[in-house]
Amino acid sequence: MKAGVVKIVEVSAERPVLIAGPTASGKSALAAEIAARRGGVVINADALQVYACWRLLTARPSEAGEAALPHALYGHIGRDQDYSVGHWLREVAGVLAAVAKRGARPVIVGGTGLYFSALTEGLAAIPPTPPEVRAVADARLMAEGIGGLLAELDAATAARIDVKNPARVQRAWEVLQATGRGLAEWQARTGPALLPLDGVEAIVLRPDAGWLNARIDQRFDAMMAQGALEEVRAELPTWVAQRASSRAIGAPELVAHLRGEIVLEAAVEAAKLASRQYAKRQRTWLRNRMAGWKALDPGA
Numbered sequence: 001m002k003a004g005v006v007k008i009v010e011v012s013a014e015r016p017v018l019i020a021g022p023t024a025s026g027k028s029a030l031a032a033e034i035a036a037r038r039g040g041v042v043i044n045a046d047a048l049q050v051y052a053c054w055r056l057l058t059a060r061p062s063e064a065g066e067a068a069l070p071h072a073l074y075g076h077i078g079r080d081q082d083y084s085v086g087h088w089l090r091e092v093a094g095v096l097a098a099v100a101k102r103g104a105r106p107v108i109v110g111g112t113g114l115y116f117s118a119l120t121e122g123l124a125a126i127p128p129t130p131p132e133v134r135a136v137a138d139a140r141l142m143a144e145g146i147g148g149l150l151a152e153l154d155a156a157t158a159a160r161i162d163v164k165n166p167a168r169v170q171r172a173w174e175v176l177q178a179t180g181r182g183l184a185e186w187q188a189r190t191g192p193a194l195l196p197l198d199g200v201e202a203i204v205l206r207p208d209a210g211w212l213n214a215r216i217d218q219r220f221d222a223m224m225a226q227g228a229l230e231e232v233r234a235e236l237p238t239w240v241a242q243r244a245s246s247r248a249i250g251a252p253e254l255v256a257h258l259r260g261e262i263v264l265e266a267a268v269e270a271a272k273l274a275s276r277q278y279a280k281r282q283r284t285w286l287r288n289r290m291a292g293w294k295a296l297d298p299g300a
Helices: 027-038 063-068 085-101 113-121 131-144 146-151 155-160 166-179 183-187 209-226 228-238 251-258 264-289
Strands: 017-020 041-044 106-110 201-205 294-296
Touching: 017 027, 017 113, 027 041, 027 063, 027 106, 027 201, 041 085, 085 106, 085 113, 106 113, 113 264, 131 146, 131 166, 146 166, 155 166, 155 183, 166 183, 209 228, 209 264, 228 251, 251 264
Parallel strands: 017 106, 017 201, 041 106, 201 294
Antiparallel strands: none
């Protein structure tokens, strides 16, 4: 993010701040700047930054950054634990209550759009997926790819979710199998929102695609220089590709290199491509679902 973009952000001194944006767009820097200048607790809304096993690959704030300001919901989940939007919403409710009790202001930042939707619009109380259903879904996704599960979804759900995202398709399939109701039907029965949009400062970063792609490539090079390969090497003895934590962008590619399947240069290029593709999906989601948020171009 260019110097100066934070200076033009006008936010209330009291209202909670939400900051969404694609990967590498400068969300964390903006959140830290607002929290440092105007007071606040930085709260994570990224589905992969919750995992303790990743810091570099998920671009979690550094140890020094976390120590400099109050942070919450970063790196507190084990690599083999399931963690869904429902888990996050329950945890963030507790954090918000604690922050309010202290008289502080929450600054919630991340790139997981579903977390923000649940926070500002409410979330259906979907029963947890039974382990046996999850096991079948994992096996089928490995054997068949995304197509088999997608073909069995109800039409309303298939029209609503990101059908190119294997995690979203698998989740929708699991809900349908476990409950007999489509995810869209469950989502129509949402509970009250914790933080409705009319009571918050909602900011979405909308960078130019070319600017963002260059940032993604530069950041991954920096991650590698800082030790991302060693971070992945530490995970190799316990690596399970089907875990939610294993979806960290760049992890599967670097695992493939460490197993001798591809050379390092090819792994890095594949990881950069995966990051750019992920950012494209994020930009589409944020554009479609966050039209009413205050938009900033961090590259302007």
